[in-house]
Amino acid sequence: MNEAKPIVTCHGNMELFSSLHQLVVNGLPKEPCQWRRSYGRAPRSVHLSASMVPYDADILPDEEEKTLVSRPYFHIYWTDCDMDTYKQTGKDDIAEWQAALKARNIPDWLIVVVTGDDSRVKTKLLQRANVADKVKSDFCGKYTDRCIVLTEPLKLESKSFESWSLFFQRLRSLLLDAFNRHLNKYEEGMRSRREKRNEPGWNYFSYFIVQEELAFMFEMLGLKEDALIQYDELDAMFDQFVENFASGEAVRWLAPLAEPCTNWAGLSLSKPLDLDLRQQVKQNQASLLAFRNYLFSRQTALLFQMGRSWEAAMRAMDYLYNTVVEVKALEIEAPKGAVSCWVILSCLEVLDACNLHNPGQLDERFALYTANLWDYARKKVR
Structure with missing residues (x-):
């Protein structure tokens, strides 16, 4: 992108x-x-x-x-x-x-x-x-x-x-x-969509694609931080919907994400934009793990472009932990060990990508947050 x-x-x-x-x-x-x-x-x-x-x-x-x-x-x-x-x-x-x-x-x-x-x-x-x-x-x-x-x-x-x-x-x-x-008109339409988020028929993933287009534009203009803010807002909005769902509120568009887990492939950070995964999100066909993989991959792509691999490692802990919590909140059925396998694979992918984007740099923050990831992966192996 x-x-x-x-x-x-x-x-x-x-x-x-x-x-x-x-x-x-x-x-x-x-x-x-x-x-x-x-x-x-x-x-x-x-x-x-x-x-x-x-x-x-x-x-x-x-x-x-x-x-x-x-x-x-x-x-x-x-x-x-x-x-x-x-x-x-x-x-x-x-x-x-x-x-x-x-x-x-x-x-x-x-x-x-x-x-x-x-x-x-x-x-x-x-x-x-x-x-x-x-x-x-x-x-x-x-x-x-x-x-x-x-x-x-x-x-x-x-x-x-x-x-x-x-x-x-x-x-x-x-x-x-x-x-x-163009941007003023686009943001006006986007705000109008967001204000309807509690109305019947509103779909988060349709809205996600709209706000992601804004992130793409900021990225195109070299404003990586502004692009990252768009994804962070979408992340926070999704968290809130899951919390509401866990509290008993009806969130119809979340239902497909609660289907039994049949694929626990780990995160992939090999390219900054996974078009196949994005298409699944766009068509509301992504599983919870697939959606979380896509969203975090976009956040890390921007962080790597800004030279903040340490922050990617730091954010990875929240991404992994919160996704595991969401699996439980949505009561997603999964084979024994499947989610732990996803965590381990994703940890290793983040560590590999962070090392690739932080070659030979001595950074206490980088060392601390990557150590936390190694520890989290180790615990999941047990």
Whole structure:
């Protein structure tokens, strides 16, 4: 999941963009930018990156699309045409592109007017500057920041460097605006779902996938701590439901988890995202052990990315102990020794993964928490 990047579509002169593609994707994340979110939350420093893909009207998201990670967030039109070409074909092409965006209520776009390496004649440079003015007049209205000139981008000159700097500043700012717009709407819908958690028909696993999408987005933006918070909230919510169930409260979606245990495979931390296990969770087909394995694997994946293997070992004790308690609370039938086998296998997996992500580092916390895991596994062998 950590390899995912925000999707940006590109249209217009694709041969031109291809010549600049690597410069764009390499330059965008070089400088950090401040992401200021709503609700009084502290700003975050992020290094934005993007996956640039060819524009296709068929992949434009609907306004109501309920995804954060896989949707195209932003749209760029690239042109280096002169005024004559703009009047003959360029204007109509941009108009068609904009019409497709407006039909989906998409306000997140930028038009880039490029002056190429062959623009040595001053009148040609002036012509392209005039094209930019015409584009602003024809398409940008009061949003003149939606058109920017990229001056001789392949030259190693100060004017080119300044032009690139302004381009990246503008693109980062507009990308963050797009993220905020989608995220605010998504979180509003998520809160509405969460508030209905005590209503008949509400399903935790359906909600889990919704909030996990938010975690995926934070992870995509490099905000690992914020992503981890989403999983911790989901963890705490699940704990509360199990406690309520054990106290006699009816929790219908928990019923499938109380089925007899037929698989006690231990935790696997070999990959940061187990898509097969996630699909089971999404379809409400995961057993308690499988669900707990998936949730903890996602938490540890983020901890490892943040260099906190000691915390993964520390959290493992609660994960193992609480899951055993939940097996009893849900009165899950299991063959004798099955749960102990799961504990031992999971302990060994955590220890192996923690050692892999903590090579040769002397850390008292790491030693303490891994020792506790060894001791817990030893007791289960008896």
